[in-house]
Amino acid sequence: MIALAAFIGGGFARAADGGVTVSATVNGQDVATATTDAPLRLEPNTPANVDLEVTNNGTQAVAIKRVEFSGNILGLSFFRYAASTELTVAPGATGKLGYQLDLSDLDHQATGLIRGDLKLTDATGHVVTVVPTVTDVRGSLWSVSGLFGLSLIVFTAMALLDVALAVGRNRLPANRFRRGLRFLLPGIGIGLVLAFTAAVLRWWAPSTVTWIAAAGICAAVAFGLGYFSPTPGDKDEDEMLADLENADEFDDFDTEQLTEDFGYDHTTEDFGYDQATDDLHDDQQTDVVTVSNAPRGPSDG
Numbered sequence: 001m002i003a004l005a006a007f008i009g010g011g012f013a014r015a016a017d018g019g020v021t022v023s024a025t026v027n028g029q030d031v032a033t034a035t036t037d038a039p040l041r042l043e044p045n046t047p048a049n050v051d052l053e054v055t056n057n058g059t060q061a062v063a064i065k066r067v068e069f070s071g072n073i074l075g076l077s078f079f080r081y082a083a084s085t086e087l088t089v090a091p092g093a094t095g096k097l098g099y100q101l102d103l104s105d106l107d108h109q110a111t112g113l114i115r116g117d118l119k120l121t122d123a124t125g126h127v128v129t130v131v132p133t134v135t136d137v138r139g140s141l142w143s144v145s146g147l148f149g150l151s152l153i154v155f156t157a158m159a160l161l162d163v164a165l166a167v168g169r170n171r172l173p174a175n176r177f178r179r180g181l182r183f184l185l186p187g188i189g190i191g192l193v194l195a196f197t198a199a200v201l202r203w204w205a206p207s208t209v210t211w212i213a214a215a216g217i218c219a220a221v222a223f224g225l226g227y228f229s230p231t232p233g234d235k236d237e238d239e240m241l242a243d244l245e246n247a248d249e250f251d252d253f254d255t256e257q258l259t260e261d262f263g264y265d266h267t268t269e270d271f272g273y274d275q276a277t278d279d280l281h282d283d284q285q286t287d288v289v290t291v292s293n294a295p296r297g298p299s300d301g
Contacts, residue, residue, distance in 0.1 A: 019058030020089075020129045024118050025051045026101075031118050031133045036205050039136035044107035052097040054120070054129075056089040063088045065123045069101065071116035071135060073199075074211050078110040078145045079137070111139035111146045112196075113205035134205050141200070149196035156189030170232050180227035187222025191215035 024031040026040055026048050034040040042048060050069070056062045064087040070080040081101050089095040118131040140146060163186055166172050173179050191214040198204040206214070 019056065020062055020120075021055045021057065022118075022120060022129050022131055023053040023055075024131050031131050034134040036113060036134055036202075039113060039134040039202075039205070042103060042106060042135050042137040044137070044139060045104050048101040048103055050083075050099055050101060050118075052087075052120075053094055054087065054089050054097065055094045056091055059091050061088055061090050062128060063122050064095075064097065064120050064128060066121045067097075067099070068119045068121070069116070070119070071110055071114040071137070072208070073110075073114055073145060073148070075208050078114060078148075079106060079116075106137055107139050108143050109139060109145070110137055111141055111143050112137075112149075112199035113202055114145065114199060115205055115207050136202065146200070149193075149200060152189060152192045152196055156186060156193050159186040159189055172226075172229070172232050174231055176227050176231070179229060180223040183222040183226030184219050187219035188215045190222070191218030194218070 026042075028049075029040055031040060050067070052067070054062070054064060064085050066082060067085055068080065068082045070077050072078065081103075083099050083101075085097055085099070087095050087097045113134065113136060116133060116135060118133060120128045120130075122128055141150075163183060166182065172182060192211065195204075195206045195211045195214045199206060
């Protein structure tokens with residue numbers, strides 16, 4: 001569905017040179033007064049009848065050679081229908097013009113509410129006047145604009161997954177500015193996805209400025225979240241106290257619990273260390289006594 005939303009100009013178009021005004025209808029509905037609540041409905045495969053009334057308030061005749069009806073998202077044209085015309089309007093006069101638009105390929109071009117314009121130009125290509133409008137085109141989600149929105153969703157999901165994995169693995173940059181940049185892309189994606197969703201669901205017809213503002217606001221919030229997030233490896237006071245308590249518990253286990261559980265004080269007794277020492281000492285004393293009491297030979301002093 002395509003919607004072309006625009007500023008309302010009291011039922012008439014804004015004149016590029018200030019001397020020409022246009023009243024335009026599509027299938028009997030006023031183009032200039034179409035809003036989000038009452039958009040200009042465009043049905044694929046259904047011709048649209050366009051009727052124009054051009055009033056020349058200037059002092060020179062105006063020749064209308066081309067009428068162009070287009071819908072744009074973020075400055076990109078997603079549908080455009082142009083018709084060559086032969087209408088000359090004398091000063092102070094009003095000319096009428098009617099023609100039919102073939103919308104047979106509209107289903108593959110766009111969907112949702114999209115802002116657009118009905119633009120009149122003269123033989124030199126100069127824009128005589130522009131009629132901004134809001135249209136509701138019943139296109140397919142697999143149209144060009146629909147695929148554009150779906151690609152935004154995929155891009156945003158991948159960016160969010162990348163940040164989530166970095167947070168979960170504690171691999172965010174230590175530098176605050178770089179952390180903010182890491183969160184920036186998901187923020188931009190979220191803003192664009194919100195605007196696309198609003199247009200496709202016919203809640204709202206965002207203008208180019210609104211698309212950029214939504215992306216900018218979400219990007220700023222995401223950057224702030226990344227910038228002010230805790231530095232990887234930093235520990236607050238509570239965590240440091242917990243570490244100290246764990247260290248104390250480990251020391252207590254090492255010096256007390258280990259002694260109690262494994263009988264460290266009794267190891268020398270259990271393994272006969274003291275008894276072996278006493279036996280060795282007794283043996284040494286016996287050897288000394290034996291040697292001292294042995295009979296002396298002739299060679300002994």
